Amino acid sequence: MVMKLAQFLGHLFFDAKETSVVVDGILILCIFKNLSNLEVTKTGKLALGVEYRAYFRHSEVGDAKNHLIPSMIEKLDQVTEEKLQGYGLKF
Structure with a gap:
């Protein structure tokens, strides 16, 4: 899925090593624990006043x-x- 998204955005990977490093990095950044602990998630709000943390809930x-x-x-x-x-x- 990450590769399809990169292709859609027009980012082409030039070799297997680059692809592996970049995709692994993206996947690590997108782990729920990492996203939910970002400062913007804890304190940020959308224009309508909805807090970003409303989108993250341990279940x-x-x-x-x-x-x-x-x-x-x-x-x-x-x-x-x-x-x-x-x-x-x-x-």
Whole structure:
């Protein structure tokens, strides 16, 4: 996926070593723990006043029931199953 994004953005990697180093670096930077601990995530706000930290929440399996109503959970399950159909996953 990182390679497809780089290609879309017009960045071509010139050799396998460069590709490996850059992709590994991007993946490390995008780990949830790293993103959620950035200063901008902790203190920044969008123009409408929504804090960036609202997009980062540690979760546990089944925790949705503590934050969403049943119809929302059902809709999320439905959309997820629809989008991932054809990938061999079982729900």
